[in-house]
Each structure stands twice: as structure tokens, then as C-alpha cells.
Amino acid sequence: MSIDTDTARKVAHLARIAVKEDDLPALAGELSAVLAFMEQLNEVDVEGVEPMTSVTPMRLKRREDVVTDGNMVDKILSNAPDAREGFFAVPKVVE
């Protein structure tokens, strides 16, 4: 499976990474090379094999659905690039 420039543009957008138009052909080439390496997986007979969901056979733990912390707005916002009035601030989302 080879990736063309259009697919590379689409993948970059899905990943929310800006890639310059000029850089797309090189990116497509790199992605194609990695995917070609993965093609080997098609040699394996996986008939009737369940996809692994957990590497160790253990039940996921459940916890009580209770509040265990809170009231730490300052701590939560302390690393925000833009925080105002106790909120994260972002560019306008709705018109």
C-alpha cells in the first residue's frame, strides 16, 4: 500500500499537524516506506486468532464512583498557555 500526496495531506490533517504543501511528497514517501515494512504481517496466518486486548489476563479494576479531589483550579491552570478567570482560553470556536 503506497501513500500518495493527497493521502498524506489527509493523514496530516487527521493528526492535526500542519505540513507544508512542499513537504507532502517526502512525507508520503516516508509513510509508504514504513507501511511497506508492515506488509510482512500479511504473511501470517491469523485465522481464528483473537486480537490481543490485554497483555496480562487480568480484569480491569473498578473503583467507587465518588469524588476524591477537587478545588484546585489554580493547580490545573498553572501550566496553561492562556488561562483567564479560572478557565482555559482558546480562539473563538463558534461563529
Added chain:
Amino acid sequence: MSALNQLTIAAARDALRKGETSSAELTEACLSAIEGAGALNAFVHKTPEIARERAAAADARIKAGDAPSMCGIPVGIKDLFCTRGVPSQAASNILKNFKPEYESTVSEQLADAGAVMLGKLNMDEFAMGSSNETSCYGNAVNPWRRGNDDTALTPGGSSGGSASAVAADLCLAATGTDTGGSIRQPAAFTGITGIKPTYGRCSRWGIVAFASSLDQAGPMTKDVRDAAIMLQAMCGHDPKDSTSADLPVPDFEAALTGDIRGKKIGIPREYRMDGMPEEIEKLWADGTAMMKDAGAEIVDISLPHTKYALPAYYVVAPAEASSNLARYDGVRYGHRAKLAQGDGITEMYEKTRAEGFGHEVQRRVMIGTYVLSAGFYDAYYNRARKVRALIKRDFENVFADGIDAILTPATPSAAFGLGEMADADPIAMYLNDVFTVTVNLAGLPGIAVPTGLDRQGLPLGLQLIGRPWEEGDLLNHAYVLERAAGFVSKPAKWW
């Protein structure tokens, strides 16, 4: 007695308990070694104030007679671990200036045991790399050199700073993390010991996530006994990590009996790769002979799906990474790109991630995005998860046949020069993990032990793979190998 920063954890512990030295003295010795080792670029955030404060507290504890083994021991912490109030960037520009308000469970447990944090250690960005060349801090450098040749060599990756710091005696030990070989490969490249425990042994809480089903923390130390001591302090159930194993942690140091008579050591034929350097072949054969001389039975085994481990890994790990790294959006922490007039939220995401992530991270996030996208999910991601199940079954079969441990090379070569792989395609770099990645896919414990030097004088290591949750037995096998190999070489100081 050797210089204080050259001590093992065990030797320092014993000296501390006898009152022959203090944590303050050990800590100062390490801090001054770090000051003199800028050329290695191992420590990227130094925390001397925290170190001195903790050393004083440790000395008080030792005086009071309440001293666990790690009490007063100066260690380095990989930058992937969140440490309260101290930069924790995963070697990425996207986490520039990030200072967590919380502490990872593993580093907290070490601190509770009295360990002294000296600072944060260099690594590949988000632990994606095998040479420490993807770091936003620049390359960490291996203290070892090829004879008199002054070419700068890689310490391996992703835990390259940890490996370099331990090998150069800048600290007594360091934490590492291992997703596809990131503890074991750098340990082998620098002549130190590194163990990745069974998946679930160490809590992942507060460790910046790369591929959650593969990531495990572990110690990087000067010998096997130290690995046992430090691993003990790092392990244990943590309710904050739902995949953390609720199992008792045995006394790993007590497992080091040095007796492996009657144990069955598997030698997997699929690990004998085409074009494997003769030196690696010989190292492996020598290690096999050492285990046999120690009274173990050597058994040829087959792990038939080994060949497919790397391609499966390079589907599963990027898929998980693309999901985990979605959180870096420029909103809650880390870098946010400067926006142009009229830019909306999508431009903010796209510019922030383009500026903040390095090239290898971008590539892996996009590969992961692709293999998870509609239409390809079954062909790539589900197929890789099925192959992963088969790889795990290979190991289960040999363990069911009575194999106690598996002996393999740790890496396909000795440390290579920084920049030497720059023009190679990414797959060539990925091959560094060919012997280690199976262990992550199967969730097993694995340890790298230095057992020899190549003809250029660089360290080489062997890997032992153990049964799940049997780290004690695995460490004992490694202890036997270590004693038989008698590896005592140290890099000549040039930095």
C-alpha cells in the same frame, strides 16, 4: 574504597548503615561529577537544592535507624517521569516549561524510600528513538569510545541519558522506561544493567504515555544486585493505574542465590539473524556456555513469530502513541503556537503540534493515525493485534514446556556513532530493537547484562527473558551470568 559516586547502591547502603559515609557526601560527589560532565549532556535539568534537602532528610532517617535500602541513594530520573515542580518535558518542545503539580507514582515511591533525586535525564523525544538523537535537548553522549577514536557514540535510546549517567558514575542508578527496548538497548550500549519488569509491575501513573500497552518503567544500575534493590522500591500496586498488578512484590534481592542448577535455559533459533556480526554470535555462545557451566540445562527452542514482532510493534506502538499524544493541543499545558489573524482552533492545533513535535514523533503520530483510520483499522491495527497474540503464545508454549529463562543477544551491534544513522531509512534504526521488542509485545520481564567487549573496546550485552511475574528468578539468572562473565570494564574518562 572507590570514589563515592562510583559506588553501587548495595555498597553505598552498607556504608551508610555503618556510618562510614553520609547521603550528603554521596550526593555532593554525584553533583560535582555531574558538573564536570556537561559533554555527556545526560542531566538536562539539575535539581541540586532538592538533592541536598533529601540527602539531609535521608541522613536523619539513617541516624534514626529507619533506613530502607534506597535511603540516601542519589539517583537520576528520566525526563519522562513527572516530578512535582521540576520540568518534565519528555525531551519535547511541546512540553517546554511544563512543571507538573504532581509526582509520578514510581518517583514518589523512590522518594518515599529515601532516594535522592539529582535531576532529570536526557532521552529520545516521547521515548521514540533508539539513539537519543530525537531529543529537544540535543544528543546524550556515550561515555564509551572506540579505543583512541574520539567519535561521539550514541548511548542508545530512548533512556540514553540514564544509561550515560550511570555508566559515567554521575549517579548511583537511574530510572528508565522501556516500550520496545528503551532500557535494555541503552544498558547494553553502555555496559550497565537494565531490567524491564513484567507489564503491570510498575505503575505508569505520572509517566508521560507513549504506548500504554507496552510502556514499563524499570531501573538502570551498575549491577544485578542494584537492579534487584531498586526495582523493589519502584514496584507495587497503584490504584491510580488500572493496569497495575495487584500482586505482592517479593524480595528480589533475596532471590539472588547464585544457584541455577537444573534450570532450563532456552536458546531461540529465530534470534540467529542473517548477517549477525560474529562478535555477537560469540558473545551469545559464550553466555550459553556460562549458563551451562553453572548447572543449567540448555535447550534449543523455537519462537516462530519472532520475525513479525517489529512490524507488529510499528503498528501497535504508533497507533497508541497517536491516541496518547492527542492531548498535546496547546490548551492545557505546554507550547501553543503564535496564531495569525483569523486563525481558529484547528489552526491552533495544527500549528502547535507542527512546532512542538519533532520529526520522528510527527511521523509516528501520522502512521498511527493512518493505521487507525476508517478502512485500514482491520488491515493494519487488528491484524497487528492478532500477530501480537501469536507472539505471546510462542512464549507461553516454551514456558509451558518447562523453560525457565531465555537467553538472547541484547542488541544486534555495539553502540554506533551519533549521526551515523542519519541517512539510513527509519527501518534501519528500528532494527536496533529486534531482540527486545518481542518482550514488550508479550508483556514479559527482560534484563540486559553486560558480558563482554567488542574488538573496538565497546561493551556488549546479553538479554535474559523470564516468565511473567518471576523477576526474582530472572534476576537470579542474570546474577549468575554477571558473575560468570566478570564484566568490570569502565569507560576511560575523557569528558
